Amino acid sequence: MLIIGELINATRKRVKEAILNKDGVFLQELACRQAEAGASYIDVNVATGVGRKQNEAEDMDWAVKQLKAACNKPLSIDTTNLEVLEAGLRAHGPGALVNSVSAEQGNLYPFLELARDYKCTVIALPIQDAGIPRDENARAEVAAKIIEAAGKTNFPVEKLYFDPLVMPLGVDDHSASVTLETLRLFKEKLHVNTVVGLTNISHGLPERTLLNRTFLTMAMAKGLDAVIVNPLDKRVMSSLLSGEALKGNDPFCGNYIKAFRRGSLIP
Amino acid sequence: MSILNELAKSIEEGKLQEIKEQVSHALAEGLSAEEILEKGLMQGMDVVGKRFAAEDMFIPEVMLSARTMHEALLVLRPLLEQGDQNVKMKGKVLLGTVEGDIHDIGKSLVEMMFVANGFEVVDIGENISPQAFVDAIKEHKPDVVGLSALLTTTMPAMARTVEAISAAGLRDDGRLKVIVGGAPVTEEFAREINADYYGENALDGVEVVKQALAG
Numbered sequence: 001m002l003i004i005g006e007l008i009n010a011t012r013k014r015v016k017e018a019i020l021n022k023d024g025v026f027l028q029e030l031a032c033r034q035a036e037a038g039a040s041y042i043d044v045n046v047a048t049g050v051g052r053k054q055n056e057a058e059d060m061d062w063a064v065k066q067l068k069a070a071c072n073k074p075l076s077i078d079t080t081n082l083e084v085l086e087a088g089l090r091a092h093g094p095g096a097l098v099n100s101v102s103a104e105q106g107n108l109y110p111f112l113e114l115a116r117d118y119k120c121t122v123i124a125l126p127i128q129d130a131g132i133p134r135d136e137n138a139r140a141e142v143a144a145k146i147i148e149a150a151g152k153t154n155f156p157v158e159k160l161y162f163d164p165l166v167m168p169l170g171v172d173d174h175s176a177s178v179t180l181e182t183l184r185l186f187k188e189k190l191h192v193n194t195v196v197g198l199t200n201i202s203h204g205l206p207e208r209t210l211l212n213r214t215f216l217t218m219a220m221a222k223g224l225d226a227v228i229v230n231p232l233d234k235r236v237m238s239s240l241l242s243g244e245a246l247k248g249n250d251p252f253c254g255n256y257i258k259a260f261r262r263g264s265l266i267p
Numbered sequence: 268m269s270i271l272n273e274l275a276k277s278i279e280e281g282k283l284q285e286i287k288e289q290v291s292h293a294l295a296e297g298l299s300a301e302e303i304l305e306k307g308l309m310q311g312m313d314v315v316g317k318r319f320a321a322e323d324m325f326i327p328e329v330m331l332s333a334r335t336m337h338e339a340l341l342v343l344r345p346l347l348e349q350g351d352q353n354v355k356m357k358g359k360v361l362l363g364t365v366e367g368d369i370h371d372i373g374k375s376l377v378e379m380m381f382v383a384n385g386f387e388v389v390d391i392g393e394n395i396s397p398q399a400f401v402d403a404i405k406e407h408k409p410d411v412v413g414l415s416a417l418l419t420t421t422m423p424a425m426a427r428t429v430e431a432i433s434a435a436g437l438r439d440d441g442r443l444k445v446i447v448g449g450a451p452v453t454e455e456f457a458r459e460i461n462a463d464y465y466g467e468n469a470l471d472g473v474e475v476v477k478q479a480l481a482g
Contacts, residue, residue: 010419011451047419049451080420131369131393170326171372204326 002226004076005034009045016048019059024066032071037231041097045078057087064091082110094119102127103142112153121159123195136181161195161226162186170204180222187223195226213239238266271307278311281331290342300346308339316470336383357385358480361409364393365428368421376469384473397431404437411476416449426460444479448472
């Protein structure tokens with residue numbers, strides 16, 4: 001399972017302050033702690049909501065330069081803005097993750113072209129201008145459009161990770177089941193890699209970690225390939241490790257047992 | 268327990284199946300539609316708001332309470348609109364998600380809470396340009412306009428929308444109130460872009476608007 005560490009995000013108060021005060025050390029430490037906890041990519045979102053777009057591109061350039069050499073992990077450039085993405089990729093060099101491309105006009109082709117030029121892996125959201133498709137079939141249709149666009153731009157489809165979209169369970173009883181069905185369609189019909197951002201599922205509900213980790217194992221059973229998560233959350237990471245072992249992805253239960261010895265397995 | 272207390276309790280507990288019958292029963296007992304709404308059902312919604320703010324109730328429960336309120340209003344509204352009881356809606360709220368942002372979940376929750384609290388709501392949808400907001404305000408003449416954004420990247424569109432509403436002279440007489448909300452939006456940001464109010468969540472938004480229109 002590919003783990004994308006989500007903690008460097010400007011919607012979190014301490015991170016926002018670090019970006020505004022140019023506190024590179026704080027960000028570097030946060031990146032390294034996530035890497036040590038198992039993150040393969042470190043997500044970087046610098047949208048503080050303060051100032052204009054220009055600042056966001058500058059902030060991205062600064063943050064990527066602070067982080068790229070910090071702990072030897074590639075970064076995930078988290079933005080919906082092309083200039084910000086370009087600033088991040090230019091500072092990073094090849095091999096970053098693009099979080100994310102959608103099928104919206106003006107987003108799809110320019111993002112894929114940049115990602116191709118910088119040899120990136122890409123998270124793809126089946127969203128179009130009309131909004132978020134309600135059901136699994138509509139989401140698969142939009143995903144197919146993104147695959148078609150990847151073909152036209154010579155972007156390798158195996159480097160696309162499709163997000164089935166996670167909506168809060170609290171506002172719709174069927175949110176999770178639609179996500180899981182979409183995931184199944186993506187795997188069975190489109191044969192693509194998949195990724196979810198976990199925490200949205202539990203918005204507005206008590207004991208969020210319990211829902212997050214249960215949902216994670218349900219998604220893993222449907223063939224989930226990657227997850228955007230807080231790798232410092234030991235309970236979620238324990239579920240992930242046990243899920244990998246149960247799926248047969250952990251030879252001789254090595255990682256599971258190692259984690260137990262380290263004392264980081266939490267039931 | 269009095270009939271009015273029972274009605275309040277049913278809203279709080281989201282007794283979706285029973286509420287219509289309870290309201291009909293209250294009417295048969297001689298209570299007026301206005302009393303039932305103001306002293307019964309709305310009291311229940313008030314408790315819901317307070318418990319939600321205290322994190323003692325959660326979003327699905329609040330939604331169930333709001334649905335239950337809708338059911339009750341199906342029985343009451345025809346009576347309230349007959350005129351002789353002279354009950355007015357609390358106010359008219361126009362809602363939309365700003366340009367570049369297609370998210371509707373937060374806005375739908377806000378709409379549900381306004382309706383459940385006795386407001387008339389016009390939802391003009393998502394990805395709404397500043398000019399489209401201005402046109403809709405001219406057409407519907409709301410007391411309050413609520414702007415929603417989920418993305419940090421669409422917050423500038425929120426600022427442009429507030430500017431456009433001001434530039435069109437729609438705030439000149441001070442009657443129209445502008446409230447903003449959505450996950451990345453803060454009170455500080457609301458002040459910065461010259462909005463009148465900020466709603467931290469759907470129920471807080473309703474509370475703020477209630478106080479604003481009362482004062």
